[in-house]
Amino acid sequence: MEKPLSGRFRVLDSIRRGGPISRVEIADACGLSRSAVTGVVQALQNEGWIAELPESGNNGTNGTNGDSHRGRPRVNLDMNPAAAHVLGVKLSLHRMSVAVTDFRGDVLHTTTLPFNGSQHPDIAADMIEVGVRRCLIEAKIDKSRVLGLCVAIPGYINNLEGMCYWSPIFDRDDVAFGPLLAERFPFPTSIENDANMVTLAEHWFGEGRNLSNFAVVTVEHGIGMGLVTHDRLYRGHNGIGPEFGHAKIEFSGRACRCGQLGCVEAYASDYAILRQVLPHFSLDSYSQDPKAYHVEIERITAEAKAGDQSLAGEFAKAGRILGRAIGNLIATLNPPKVIVTGEGLRAGDMLFEPLVAEARKLQLAGNRFETDIVAHLWGDDVWARGAAALVLQQAYMDPGAPIVEQAGNQAIV
Amino acid sequence: MEKPLSGRFRVLDSIRRGGPISRVEIADACGLSRSAVTGVVQALQNEGWIAELPESGNNGTNGTNGDSHRGRPRVNLDMNPAAAHVLGVKLSLHRMSVAVTDFRGDVLHTTTLPFNGSQHPDIAADMIEVGVRRCLIEAKIDKSRVLGLCVAIPGYINNLEGMCYWSPIFDRDDVAFGPLLAERFPFPTSIENDANMVTLAEHWFGEGRNLSNFAVVTVEHGIGMGLVTHDRLYRGHNGIGPEFGHAKIEFSGRACRCGQLGCVEAYASDYAILRQVLPHFSLDSYSQDPKAYHVEIERITAEAKAGDQSLAGEFAKAGRILGRAIGNLIATLNPPKVIVTGEGLRAGDMLFEPLVAEARKLQLAGNRFETDIVAHLWGDDVWARGAAALVLQQAYMDPGAPIVEQAGNQAIV
Numbered sequence: 037m038e039k040p041l042s043g044r045f046r047v048l049d050s051i052r053r054g055g056p057i058s059r060v061e062i063a064d065a066c067g068l069s070r071s072a073v074t075g076v077v078q079a080l081q082n083e084g085w086i087a088e089l090p091e092s093g094n095n096g097t098n099g100t101n102g103d104s105h106r107g108r109p110r111v112n113l114d115m116n117p118a119a120a121h122v123l124g125v126k127l128s129l130h131r132m133s134v135a136v137t138d139f140r141g142d143v144l145h146t147t148t149l150p151f152n153g154s155q156h157p158d159i160a161a162d163m164i165e166v167g168v169r170r171c172l173i174e175a176k177i178d179k180s181r182v183l184g185l186c187v188a189i190p191g192y193i194n195n196l197e198g199m200c201y202w203s204p205i206f207d208r209d210d211v212a213f214g215p216l217l218a219e220r221f222p223f224p225t226s227i228e229n230d231a232n233m234v235t236l237a238e239h240w241f242g243e244g245r246n247l248s249n250f251a252v253v254t255v256e257h258g259i260g261m262g263l264v265t266h267d268r269l270y271r272g273h274n275g276i277g278p279e280f281g282h283a284k285i286e287f288s289g290r291a292c293r294c295g296q297l298g299c300v301e302a303y304a305s306d307y308a309i310l311r312q313v314l315p316h317f318s319l320d321s322y323s324q325d326p327k328a329y330h331v332e333i334e335r336i337t338a339e340a341k342a343g344d345q346s347l348a349g350e351f352a353k354a355g356r357i358l359g360r361a362i363g364n365l366i367a368t369l370n371p372p373k374v375i376v377t378g379e380g381l382r383a384g385d386m387l388f389e390p391l392v393a394e395a396r397k398l399q400l401a402g403n404r405f406e407t408d409i410v411a412h413l414w415g416d417d418v419w420a421r422g423a424a425a426l427v428l429q430q431a432y433m434d435p436g437a438p439i440v441e442q443a444g445n446q447a448i449v
Numbered sequence: 450m451e452k453p454l455s456g457r458f459r460v461l462d463s464i465r466r467g468g469p470i471s472r473v474e475i476a477d478a479c480g481l482s483r484s485a486v487t488g489v490v491q492a493l494q495n496e497g498w499i500a501e502l503p504e505s506g507n508n509g510t511n512g513t514n515g516d517s518h519r520g521r522p523r524v525n526l527d528m529n530p531a532a533a534h535v536l537g538v539k540l541s542l543h544r545m546s547v548a549v550t551d552f553r554g555d556v557l558h559t560t561t562l563p564f565n566g567s568q569h570p571d572i573a574a575d576m577i578e579v580g581v582r583r584c585l586i587e588a589k590i591d592k593s594r595v596l597g598l599c600v601a602i603p604g605y606i607n608n609l610e611g612m613c614y615w616s617p618i619f620d621r622d623d624v625a626f627g628p629l630l631a632e633r634f635p636f637p638t639s640i641e642n643d644a645n646m647v648t649l650a651e652h653w654f655g656e657g658r659n660l661s662n663f664a665v666v667t668v669e670h671g672i673g674m675g676l677v678t679h680d681r682l683y684r685g686h687n688g689i690g691p692e693f694g695h696a697k698i699e700f701s702g703r704a705c706r707c708g709q710l711g712c713v714e715a716y717a718s719d720y721a722i723l724r725q726v727l728p729h730f731s732l733d734s735y736s737q738d739p740k741a742y743h744v745e746i747e748r749i750t751a752e753a754k755a756g757d758q759s760l761a762g763e764f765a766k767a768g769r770i771l772g773r774a775i776g777n778l779i780a781t782l783n784p785p786k787v788i789v790t791g792e793g794l795r796a797g798d799m800l801f802e803p804l805v806a807e808a809r810k811l812q813l814a815g816n817r818f819e820t821d822i823v824a825h826l827w828g829d830d831v832w833a834r835g836a837a838a839l840v841l842q843q844a845y846m847d848p849g850a851p852i853v854e855q856a857g858n859q860a861i862v
Contacts, residue, residue: 265679273785276818278781370689371685
């Protein structure tokens with residue numbers, strides 16, 4: 037059996053989501069008994085992760101507490117966001133973003149540096165070291181207050197073993213990147229697939245915030261997917277997540293960059309659209325120059341939005357095909373919600389409206405409960421917040437040595 | 450957040466899976482601390498659900514215990530299977546099976562009665578009452594010793610609310626069948642989709658026994674699916690599970706009985722194969738006479754196995770298409786294992802070999818970890834064991850009043 041979500045995690049996560057919140061409300065939110073909650077809360081207060089906010093007589097300010105508390109002030113609890121910090125790094129083909137967040141996962145500062153794909157792993161690790169140092173200096177945060185670091189990487193990533201089996205980021209396969217990172221930093225480090233990061237960010241802060249089960253589809257250069265079931269990120273076989281971009285839409289269809297035919301990303305990703313509209317498009321030449329690639333897809337999107345009917349038609353076609361794939365995803369999982377996100381959503385309703393229409397058409401008549409399909413355009417901090425969530429998840433699970441002096445409590449009381 | 454699997458569930462399930470087993474081994478298996486295990490074990494012993502089996506000096510008989518216990522006999526724990534009983538009922542278009550199991554989920558007795566689909570819900574409930582009474586009489590089990598009853602129904606079932614939105618079993622939609630059952634029995638009752646039952650049976654007793662994540666594909670009259678993630682049955686939106694049979698293989702393909710085009714079950718289910726090989730096949734006429742339908746598909750399968758190349762080719766085609774759908778399922782979920790089961794597997798390797806070959810062809814080159822695809826032909830008791838697992842899951846989760854006198858312990862000591 038998997039290790040369960042600890043009582044400590046359940047209480048901290050309920051306070052993060054609902055704070056300021058009373059002990060009774062925490063018990064309701066996290067499915068634990070009131071006495072169990074009381075014990076965990078006491079330990080978390082002693083360690084400085086949360087603090088009490090006594091209310092001055094006026095009950096029920098957050099509208100959820102109907103109990104009467106005559107003569108006894110209601111006591112709310114909230115996170116101590118300054119109790120610790122975590123670092124998130126996102127590596128893409130043309131840049132590196134480093135962000136530092138507080139103990140609640142709110143981004144405090146971001147540093148961006150140039151980065152190119154197909155990199156030697158040692159050099160990538162060196163550059164992360166430089167970026168992290170600069171980010172902490174700029175944010176005036178000492179590394180002794182950092183709980184951990186997570187690096188988001190596109191490709192086949194095994195989070196548990198720190199292995200990268202394949203990524204456009206590196207110049208080779210089968211990189212044990214986790215150990216390379218671990219020897220450079222005094223705090224715990226990890227790596228994770230970037231679509232999983234977005235999925236965690238949706239679960240902790242976004243459209244999946246109040247859901248135990250939902251799917252995320254990311255539309256970018258390629259097409260990715262993440263999944264939360266039973267309140268937890270689903271990782272597939274050997275820690276490697278879904279490869280939804282390579283689910284087939286037409287079994288003898290268009291060639292995909294993976295070498296197979298008819299994958300959804302061969303129709304609906306950024307590269308698939310560029311390939312349809314640029315006469316001399318070559319994925320190889322653009323992988324030498326990812327910046328030019330981004331300029332091109334943004335230009336084409338703008339022209340389509342400005343009224344170019346032929347270009348707009350390509351985005352609509354891409355949306356319809358993605359809608360078919362999402363229809364199959366719904367048949368396979370029937371999740372309450374599918375969140376569509378990623379830079380490909382820059383195309384807006386040109387892509388998203390045909391997507392939803394097609395997915396709806398494929399819904400079975402007998403199914404009375406439509407899966408909600410929503411578009412969610414994040415800012416650049418989504419990766420950082422997902423990475424923060426991954427580190428915080430671990431920190432919430434198990435009691436570690438408190439890294440913060442009690443004075444940290446002053447931040448919120 | 451979902452209610453967590455309780456410590457009680459984790460301990461009981463570890464004993465069921467691994468017994469006889471020591472407290473230390475239980476703690477390892479279920480992810481709890483040794484002190485937590487000790488407390489739960491004490492309560493379970495007091496209530497008569499488990500019992501101690503003292504060993505006479507000879508340590509490590511089950512080969513998993515390397516500790517030395519000089520001077521102190523190692524104490525193992527095991528289930529008390531006679532502590533209670535549960536009932537499982539399977540309704541299909543041509544018969545009803547009622548089974549009673551012990552507290553470990555082993556089937557003690559099965560009773561089969563004729564049943565026809567498109568039934569009035571009151572009549573179906575009456576017939577279940579008759580079948581249950583007969584099964585308990587034949588097995589010589591008093592109803593006071595029954596923990597609960599679960600009824601497996603094909604169709605759109607919401608287990609939590611006891612609602613059947615659609616099923617070929619009933620003559621109408623939106624049947625609140627849960628309440629109809631509840632008023633007939635002195636113990637808790639529930640209903641569940643039949644593919645979910647098979648999935649639970651695989652998780653508790655079968656090919657998914659040691660896995661936290663896996664998928665099950667059922668091939669019968671139609672095609673169904675079930676999914677376990679994070680050690681729990683995944684239920685989709687509003688408790689309604691996947692409709693994998695209606696994932697599309699070809700978007701303008703063959704007509705499906707659901708009214709849409711290109712669904713996998715329009716190519717690979719029993720009815721799809723019959724439709725291809727019988728000149729005057731009509732689904733409507735066979736739904737009037739489900740027994741004749743079963744006779745036909747069994748006859749055709751036998752002729753194909755006996756050497757009819759044309760018929761054998763139809764099964765191979767069905768297998769290839771199902772392999773494509775399973776390829777997409779693997780792209781979407783990357784589970785460690787896909788278990789293919791159901792009466793459609795009577796066709797054996799004629800269907801299963803092309804299925805695996807096609808799914809393998811669709812695997813991405815970069816993915817080093819093949820999903821295991823296995824065929825699992827159950828006996829008739831699979832539904833009963835799944836239904837038993839569903840009832841036992843609830844009984845393991847929460848302490849109920851002990852329904853058994855202490856003498857029950859004698860069964861295993």
